[in-house]
């Protein structure tokens with residue numbers, strides 16, 4: 001049984017559908033990368049998984065976590081389950097840390113609340129976890145406030161906080177986007193180590209294929225709230241089958257690009273008002289699109305045992 005199995009997940013707001021028919025599985029200890037441009041539905045998907053969609057949004061389909069259907073659980077039960085079993089790290093750790101409380105108090109609170117530990121034991125365990133995420137001088141850090149730490153260190157504190165309850169699944173939504181590249185690399189390295197040491201499954205969300213290539217086993221490409229392509233990372237990057245994945249790859253800046261050449265960009269912009277039903281969502285921006293692409297939504301189909309794509313033109 002997969003740790004997490006999502007089927008036909010749709011997220012609707014009164015005026016439009018922002019996620020349309022998502023499905024994927026994540027096994028214990030594995031890492032799935034969710035990529036796509038801004039607005040493709042990555043964060044909405046993450047919020048639906050942890051039951052934190054804003055009011056007005058409605059999620060339908062199936063989200064099965066550790067054998068339980070999350071979308072059918074009453075809200076309170078879901079909150080209790082998810083607080084302990086699914087950790088979530090956001091792009092900006094400052095929005096998740098309380099600026100008025102010392103790091104130690106914030107970490108210890110999690111253990112006192114969920115595990116019923118006393119304060120001294122909770123602080124000791126918090127210190128161990130800060131050490132596990134490679135924060136130097138952990139005892140001293142416990143007494144500091146969030147603003148006394150660098151951005152990369154705050155992100156490590158958030159990761160430590162999420163791991164205190166030893167959840168089997170961590171969802172990371174652009175955890176390194178706000179960091180400079182060397183700090184980004186060290187956080188990715190840390191996540192990879194934690195996966196190994198804690199047997200953690202990771203759902204990694206990024207608009208950056210390089211980040212996903214670094215850390216994920218498998219890749220799922222979204223566009224306009226729909227799945228475009230899925231497969232093992234190395235195989236997809238070596239030979240992308242969907243024109244959108246090819247565009248994303250070609251649009252990555254590379255160190256060896258000649259400086260006088262303009263960067264390739266996918267023409268057009270992502271759909272602001274959602275994708276049209278009964279057509280391929282990417283058709284308006286796709287160089288391979290023909291009449292069929294604007295009349296008929298491509299079915300999600302398997303090309304090889306581990307590779308799936310939604311494109312009329314994928315061979």
Ligand SMILES: Nc1ncnc2c1ncn2[C@@H]1O[C@H](COP(=O)(O)OP(=O)(O)OP(=O)(O)O)[C@@H](O)[C@H]1O
Nearest residue numbers: 013018037038039040041042043044045054207272
């Ligand atoms: N509260 C809301 N009401 C209506 N639409 C929303 C709401 N929140 C998000 N959306 C829409 O849902 C779509 C998906 O948004 P989402 O935040 O999931 O994108 P994303 O892939 O995470 O993008 P980014 O890379 O910019 O973080 C967007 O078009 C967005 O405008």
Ligand SMILES: [Mg+2]
Nearest residue numbers: 042043044173
């Ligand atoms: Mg987002």
